[in-house]
Amino acid sequence: MEAYLRYEDVEIGSVYPPEPVLFEIGDGNVDAFLAATGNESDLYDERHGARRAPSMIASVYLIDLLTARRSPPGGIHAKQAIRFHRSLAVGETLALQARVVDKYVRKERPYIVSEFEARGSDGVLAASGRITSIWGKDQ
């Protein structure tokens, strides 16, 4: 595993990861997400031959994206904005990438702001948004 990035080395404008990270929406990760959040909605039952996936599985794939940022443990999610552009289906693969758009220190806490996009294999935007994180203690 690569070493953790230090806060002072995070550059505004940097893109992570350099190539989009792929996230496959499968029955397994959808079932685990629904179970962990106590979501028993019939929206995600298999119907008409295709199974819909909850768009907020974004909260799972964003972790893959943040892991690619190589931030140290102990960080905290401070703000989150997400816009969904279409529904998701089990079986599709999303390509994820983010860009650091701001960094600042407030009340002695170091913040990083990133904007992300999730696109389907056809390149069409599925979700986009902004992540504001408090950086964990540098290792």
Added chain:
Amino acid sequence: MNADISQVSAIGGSAPGRFIAGESLPVLSRHVTQRMIDDYAKASGDFNPIHVDPDFARNGPFGRTIAHGLMTLAFAAQMLNAWTNGAFDESGEIDVTFIAPVFADDLLEITGTVEEIFEREGKPAARVRLMCRVGDRQILAGTAIQPFEPIRKS
């Protein structure tokens, strides 16, 4: 009075009549346990020790483990999908600030109120003020936006 989420989830189809300023959204309640936090960590792959390692968390800013902010966001999305019969998944938007942590054994309640109906990209949309609390403690602040199809009179 807000409707219980089990009643709202039974409403079928998009019901534009619900997109009215002042409308109360359903209430979603979750008793958050350390087991839920651990299960969410496994589901999401987020094993940040501030969530799952009591020894690490004891020396952190909150003195104990906290739930993932994104788990709270997932609960908010669940409530919004119940309100919109799944339309939130297709075209919804959410923008929140996490104000206070959720701890194990907290009883979390999420709801909202339609603040206004406005036009976005040529379509009417509802702006919802979200409310997420554990007792008197506000957990997050923010809004959701849900575009909808207007009723066309023939």
